[in-house]
Every structure is written in structure tokens, then in C-alpha cells.
Amino acid sequence: MDKSDKIIVGISIGDLNGIGIEVILKTFEDKRMLDFCTPVLFGSTKVISYHKKAxxxxxxxxxxxxxxxxxxxKINVLNIWKEEVEIELGTATKISGDYAAKSLASAVAHLKxxxxxxxxxxxxxxxxxxSxxxxxxxxTxxxxxxxxxxSLMILMTDELRIGxxxxxxxIAKVAESITPALIKSKVETMHASLLQDFGINKPRIAVLSLNPHCGDKGVIGAxxxxxxxxxxxxxxxTGKLVYGPYAADGFFGSETYKQFDGVLATYHDQGLAPFKALSFGKGVNFTAGLNAVRTSPDHGTGYDIAGKNKANPSSFAEALFTGIKIFKTRKEYLELTHNPLIIK
Structure with a gap:
């Protein structure tokens, strides 16, 4: 591969006192990772060096x-600040949040x-x-x-995609937020993403119920x-293969989710609790529906293990590979569906 053709992955380094930089460094310990992409970390070599030493x-x-x-x-670090930054591994501080925001803002600006x-x-x-x-x-x-x-938040593995x-x-605002317009919008976004980002020609989408037992014909909710x-x-x-609503407990308990290319949960924990139970450590958070590709690992800042060299980089590495794969699939889809005969 010509180096100029390599996919450039911009990485925001997250909370400076968490495990983000640790999983980044561990992911790229294997130099073969540079065969797949060119990484650019948005932050400071001083901060990275502090974590390396610790x-x-x-x-x-x-x-x-x-x-x-x-x-x-090489693993590039774009220095977007020069000053020394106080780092307190394992502790949530305003400083660590402010610099996480600086990293993200710079990365997004370069993405645009x-x-x-x-x-x-x-x-x-x-x-x-x-702030x-x-x-x-x-x-998101x-x-x-x-x-x-x-945007549509999708938590995913090779076998399961939950939006x-x-x-x-x-949670008190969930029921009033579930409208026909919102459901249609999220189904449309997931359907389009399954087509262009995952190469699935006729995606099957399941929608989960809001109430237990799908409301039991109005007894538990209408x-x-x-x-x-x-x-x-x-x-x-409209021709889309959309099914449901399915009661979430039976849907996951009976592994019905394996029959679908995508699943739409009505609220955060309905989708993420079973996802993380089934896939934690292997999952990826993908933001579908936008004009650029963004992924992240499925875990948080991990303050409890920050600085102890205990963080598992598997989810971050999966997020890296997933972002690269989706970028390639989307690019191919757009090239295949572009009609050069259309006169602008």
C-alpha cells in the first residue's frame, strides 16, 4: 500500500486521568497495526510521555x-497545546475534562x-x-x-448491532419522546447505515417494545x-424489512436478535444492558447517520484501574478496525451508487 493511500485515523485521547491513553498505547504496541492505518493522536507529547512512564x-x-x-x-501526536497539564490518574478533575474537550474539538475540526x-x-x-x-x-x-x-448510536459486534x-x-421522558416521526427517523438512519456502512443489501431490522410484554394489550401501557x-x-x-415490537426480555433470552441485522431499542439501558452482558470487552460504539465515520470502545474512563496497567485494549482495537472497515465499505458503496450519467 502506498503510504499516501493509508487511512488516517484521528484519535481524541479522552479524559487525561482515565485509561484512554493506556488503551491507545497498548493497541499500538504491536507495530503491525501501522500496516492498517496512520494514527494521529490529538493532544500533547508531554501528556503521552507521562502516561508511558507511569x-x-x-x-x-x-x-x-x-x-x-x-x-x-509512526504513531503521530499532534501537539495542540504546549503547556504542562496536571495529571491525577484515577481522579475526575476539571482540568482533565477541559483537555479532553480540547482534544475532541481539534480532532473534529480536522475531520471536517x-x-x-x-x-x-x-x-x-x-x-x-x-463547559x-x-x-x-x-x-454522539x-x-x-x-x-x-x-445521528444514531449503534453498539455493535460482528453478530449484534443495537441502535x-x-x-x-x-427515563421519565422516554415514553413521551417515542413518536412515529422519531421511530421513522431512526429506522431510516439504521437502514441506510446497514446498506452503506455494512454492505447489507436487504437489512432486517427489529424494533423492541417500550413496555413489558409489549404492553399486554394495554394492560401495562398503550x-x-x-x-x-x-x-x-x-x-x-415502503418495502423495508422492519419487524416488531418485540418484548426485550424474550428477544434477547431466546437469541431472536441473531435473526436480524440491526435492532432498535426504545431507550438507553434496554439496549445497552443486554449488549454489554453479551459483548463487553469486544463491543464498539459507532455513530451512524453522519457524514463522517466515528467509533469508540464500549467502556468508560476506568478511573478505578487508571495508572495500574490493567486496562484491556481489546475494545479500543476493535473500534479501530471497525472504523477502518466502515470507512472502506462506505467509500465503496458511494462509488458504486454514484451515477456518472446524471447531469448536475
Missing amino acids: LEIETAVHGITSINQINHS ENTIDVLLTAPINKENIQ ETFNFPGH EYLEANLEGK LITGHIP EDDEIIKPTIDEIKE
Whole structure:
């Protein structure tokens, strides 16, 4: 592969006091990883060196001050700040949140400028990252505000892809948020993603019920009969292979999910609790529906093990490979579906 053709993966380093930098360094300990992509970490060589010393990790990095200085044979660290930063491994501090935000903002800016191809985000702390410039429940909402498209959080492995109809909102607001328009939007986004990002020609999508037992014909709640089922029936008329609603407990307990290419959960924990029980350590968080590819590992900042060299890099490595694969699949899909005979 010509080095100029290598996929450039921009990596935001996440909370400076968590395990993000540790899993990044461990992922690239194997130099063969550089055969798959050119990594660019957005942060500071001083911060990376601090973690290397604390963790006794030898992974070599290459400091640059401009994206134009990328070395395709090395792990690049784009220095976006020069000052010393106080690091307290294992502790949530305002400083660590502020610099996590700086890293993310710079990475997203470069993604928008197409100087990186894929964004891979290390975990943030959703509380200490809050500021006047970052006022979002998490990565997904921030990315939707800064990129084009309608986002859909998908937690995935090779066998299971779970999207969320509602994301980071209080459970008390879930029922009122489930509308026909929202369901249609999320189904459309998942359907399009399964086509262009995963190469599935006729994707089968399952929608989970909001209430236990699908509401038991109104005994436990009317939303499934009055909102979700009629909306699914309406979507089916467009030719999409969408089914449900399915009661979540039986759906996962009987492994019915294996019959589908994608699953839409009505709220956060309905989808993520079974996903992490089935796949923790191997899962990837993919933000579908946007005009750029972003993935992340399925774990958090891991303050309890930060600085102890105990973090498992498997999910981060999976996120890296997934981002690369989706970027390639999407690019191929767009090339195949582009019609050169259409006159603009």
C-alpha cells in the first residue's frame, strides 16, 4: 500500500486521568497495526510521555505541530497545546475534562476539513467535560451538532448491532419522546447505515417494545399498540424489512436478535444492558447517520484501574478496525451508487 493511500485515523485521547491513553498505547504496541492505518493522536507529547512512564509502556510516538507533518510509519501526536497539564490518574478533575474537550474539538475540526479519514474517540467523563463550549450529554450529541446528518448510536459486534431510538435522556421522558416521526427517523438512519456502512443489501431490522410484554394489550401501557406497532406497519409499506415490537426480555433470552441485522431499542439501558452482558470487552460504539465515520470502545474512563496497567485494549482495537472497515465499505458503496450519467 502506498503510504499516501493509508487511512488516517484521528484519535481524541479522552479524559487525561482515565485509561484512554493506556488503551491507545497498548493497541499500538504491536507495530503491525501501522500496516492498517496512520494514527494521529490529538493532544500533547508531554501528556503521552507521562502516561508511558507511569505505565512503563515503551510504545514510541512521533510529535508533530501540523497535520501536514504526518509520518505514515509512526504513531503521530499532534501537539495542540504546549503547556504542562496536571495529571491525577484515577481522579475526575476539571482540568482533565477541559483537555479532553480540547482534544475532541481539534480532532473534529480536522475531520471536517478531511485531513483525517476516521475519528476514534477515547472515553470522556460526561460530567467534568461540561463547559460553555461543550454542553452535551455525550460524544454522539456533540458530533451531531458539529457534523452533517442525524445521528444514531449503534453498539455493535460482528453478530449484534443495537441502535437507540432515544439516547441520553432521563427515563421519565422516554415514553413521551417515542413518536412515529422519531421511530421513522431512526429506522431510516439504521437502514441506510446497514446498506452503506455494512454492505447489507436487504437489512432486517427489529424494533423492541417500550413496555413489558409489549404492553399486554394495554394492560401495562398503550404505547406499543397505539404508536410503535402502527408505525412499524407503515414503514413496512415502503418495502423495508422492519419487524416488531418485540418484548426485550424474550428477544434477547431466546437469541431472536441473531435473526436480524440491526435492532432498535426504545431507550438507553434496554439496549445497552443486554449488549454489554453479551459483548463487553469486544463491543464498539459507532455513530451512524453522519457524514463522517466515528467509533469508540464500549467502556468508560476506568478511573478505578487508571495508572495500574490493567486496562484491556481489546475494545479500543476493535473500534479501530471497525472504523477502518466502515470507512472502506462506505467509500465503496458511494462509488458504486454514484451515477456518472446524471447531469448536475
